[in-house]
Amino acid sequence: MSLRLYRLAQLAVMAALGGFLGARLLSGAIYYYINERFTALIVAGVVVAFGLAYGAWVGRRQPDVLDLDPDLPPELDPAEGRARRSRVWRTAALAVPLVIGLAVPARPLGASAIDTRGLNAGAPIAASGDAQRLQIAPEQRTILDWVRAVNYADDLATVRGLPADVIGFVYHDPQLGPDQFMVARFMVTCCSADAAAVAAAVTWTDAAGLEDNAWVRVRGTIDVVEYAGRPLPAISAVSIEPTTEPDHPYMYP
Amino acid sequence: MSPIDWLNSISTFATVFLGIFVEAAAFLMIGSLASGLVEVFLRPNDMARLVPRNPLAAAAVGGLLGLVFPVCECGVVPLARRMVRKGLPMSAAVAFLLAAPVFNPIVIASTLAAFGPSPVFFGRVILSLVIAVATGAVFAANRNPAALLRLPEPALMRGGPMLPPVLFGAEETALARLARVLRVAVDEFFDMGRFLVLGALLAALLQTVVPNAVVLAIGSGPVVSVLVLIALAVLLSVCSTVDAFIALAFAGSFTTGSLLGFLVYGPMVDIKSILLYTGVFKRRVVAYLVLLPLLMTVLAALFINLNTTW
Numbered sequence: 001m002s003l004r005l006y007r008l009a010q011l012a013v014m015a016a017l018g019g020f021l022g023a024r025l026l027s028g029a030i031y032y033y034i035n036e037r038f039t040a041l042i043v044a045g046v047v048v049a050f051g052l053a054y055g056a057w058v059g060r061r062q063p064d065v066l067d068l069d070p071d072l073p074p075e076l077d078p079a080e081g082r083a084r085r086s087r088v089w090r091t092a093a094l095a096v097p098l099v100i101g102l103a104v105p106a107r108p109l110g111a112s113a114i115d116t117r118g119l120n121a122g123a124p125i126a127a128s129g130d131a132q133r134l135q136i137a138p139e140q141r142t143i144l145d146w147v148r149a150v151n152y153a154d155d156l157a158t159v160r161g162l163p164a165d166v167i168g169f170v171y172h173d174p175q176l177g178p179d180q181f182m183v184a185r186f187m188v189t190c191c192s193a194d195a196a197a198v199a200a201a202v203t204w205t206d207a208a209g210l211e212d213n214a215w216v217r218v219r220g221t222i223d224v225v226e227y228a229g230r231p232l233p234a235i236s237a238v239s240i241e242p243t244t245e246p247d248h249p250y251m252y253p
Numbered sequence: 254m255s256p257i258d259w260l261n262s263i264s265t266f267a268t269v270f271l272g273i274f275v276e277a278a279a280f281l282m283i284g285s286l287a288s289g290l291v292e293v294f295l296r297p298n299d300m301a302r303l304v305p306r307n308p309l310a311a312a313a314v315g316g317l318l319g320l321v322f323p324v325c326e327c328g329v330v331p332l333a334r335r336m337v338r339k340g341l342p343m344s345a346a347v348a349f350l351l352a353a354p355v356f357n358p359i360v361i362a363s364t365l366a367a368f369g370p371s372p373v374f375f376g377r378v379i380l381s382l383v384i385a386v387a388t389g390a391v392f393a394a395n396r397n398p399a400a401l402l403r404l405p406e407p408a409l410m411r412g413g414p415m416l417p418p419v420l421f422g423a424e425e426t427a428l429a430r431l432a433r434v435l436r437v438a439v440d441e442f443f444d445m446g447r448f449l450v451l452g453a454l455l456a457a458l459l460q461t462v463v464p465n466a467v468v469l470a471i472g473s474g475p476v477v478s479v480l481v482l483i484a485l486a487v488l489l490s491v492c493s494t495v496d497a498f499i500a501l502a503f504a505g506s507f508t509t510g511s512l513l514g515f516l517v518y519g520p521m522v523d524i525k526s527i528l529l530y531t532g533v534f535k536r537r538v539v540a541y542l543v544l545l546p547l548l549m550t551v552l553a554a555l556f557i558n559l560n561t562t563w
Contacts, residue, residue, distance in 0.1 A: 032268055052442060058436065090446070093451065094443060097278070101271055112261035113265045192268050
């Protein structure tokens, strides 16, 4: 790839990358990939990506600062042949995320990801202090709050029988009975690479009729069961309503 | 596997891959921009003037540079390479490369938030600095830094600047300088980006096909737990700015030494950083950068597990 073409390719890839990140940010799909606390980082990424596209444009007649000797014209530089091949490989590699991002419909992690990642029965509480989240009123607690509550309660009897009202997606765990399913959410600390699923076991007569990944609102009373050697919240459901996927499908510990 | 299972796996793979890429690419772009600023606003050998001549002292200073340049393991690679071009001794550059992802204000604060002023917090900060400086000191013996780098660096080998010296004069306008910063940054991003993409692809593939339970079920003893969490740190390739909160999830079931292994070695070496290193250094040097910190981290973690009650 000639240097001139490479500069145009850099311009196109950086502008496309900036556009891709910006579009995912505007649609909210960026939160399928990252924790919301990194929104500012992605905004900065969009700005810098367009800045780098501009850098490729203004530098379209300048040598690549990395692989060429600036004192030699390209036709005399022994590194030119390798540099041409290297430019193809660099451009193709950076086009891969764009191809994947555009070809595969944006979706948050769901039930199939739990199959490889497993369920996290012990949710962390940071040392600096979200222990107060355990004080939240029962009806306002999320699945993550219930997992914390059963893990950190001094006496599980204080948790049993409390009213629960949670939203999550359906996951049919093979360890559960035919009238049970898991209502689950992923918690994401940084990005989808560290996503860990938290869940509550739900008892519901028509559990088998619910499809994996369907978002539901579950209301009922809390019990505690043992799962993988740790306490897990369980809900005896009194109502299950289909609901829409939340704007932020992941929870942030 | 049914066609639906395949589609679900592809969707999971794409989500994990884009999660790693989107965040790391933003950090890498910012690191590349910092590299462009160093290239344009620092004169050749400026870095050499700022650090001690003694290579061992230079390694110690390099280990502390993260306090001035708070970058994660993606952004640090192009910045360290650029600093070498500006005369930073290799010992200092290696110490900076390995220490900065932990020894910087952001990561120190996030580790403190996750673990409080505990042995894990102090152990992470101190061990990261010591191991990085010790590895940097190994490179102090080398007198020819150009021989350690992967790409031919004609200007570096001649001891001269990458661009003609006239560009550092007053005749270059502020706008021209800004354009040059961006041009250096885009070249830097394209050079490093390919390794980031490859690393993210590998990490996402492994996360999609290898169940976490397989890794975690291998063992939780004082020795095996260290190796398992170090392997997990390499596999997950999570950014150092937030890995303390991920380690917190293992706090109840893994030994303190293994948590430190995860928190000290992960930011220095993971799948994507190994590939980023191969873009800068020769393979033999990458092997040193992977194995020396590994050896020191494992020994320190085992010592803690076997000799303390933390």
